[in-house]
Amino acid sequence: MHRSLVRSLAFVLFLVLVGMASAPAAQAQQGIDPADPMVRITSGKTSLDVVAVMQAVGRDLGTGAGLGPELVTYYWQTFDAIVLAGKPGTDKPLFVDLYVPCFMPQDKVEKVLTVLADSFAKHTGITQKWIFIHTHFPKENQVYIDGQVMRGCKAP
Secondary structure, eight states, X not given: OHHHHHHHHHHHHHHHHXXXXXXXXXXHHTSOOTTXXXXXXXXXXXXXXXXXXXXXXXXXXXXXXXXXXXXXXXXXXXXXXXXXXXXXESSOOEEEEEEOOTTSOHHHHHHHHHHHHHHHHHHHOOOGGGEEEEEEOOOTTOOEETTEEOOSSOOO
């Protein structure tokens, strides 16, 4: 238990330091920082202010899981159409893809999943029954990022 807590704290500290060190470069490039976890949200056509929702979710994830808005990249896309149980769907479901670094510990992933579900329900009005979150974990030599194929599973 103590070992797990120490690892979690070390990981959070690492993410904060990576975020501080890489934020100027990412801002200068106006692009995605290769070290960031990413959250892709997909919904039907919506009248939500999706930028405000993503910003609120980012704040909640910082407070609830220790991954501040500067450490996670969010993007939102919409489906042209949804057919749900044989009928046209409109406001549900909400699909969330969480792309996590392979070095993120399982307990941290589970915390992030829970915080994301709670936050999306709070800020979209969609009940958790209709929020589906799927994680994507990179495998060694299967990710091209930052101009090269990622070798090994370690923090950048």
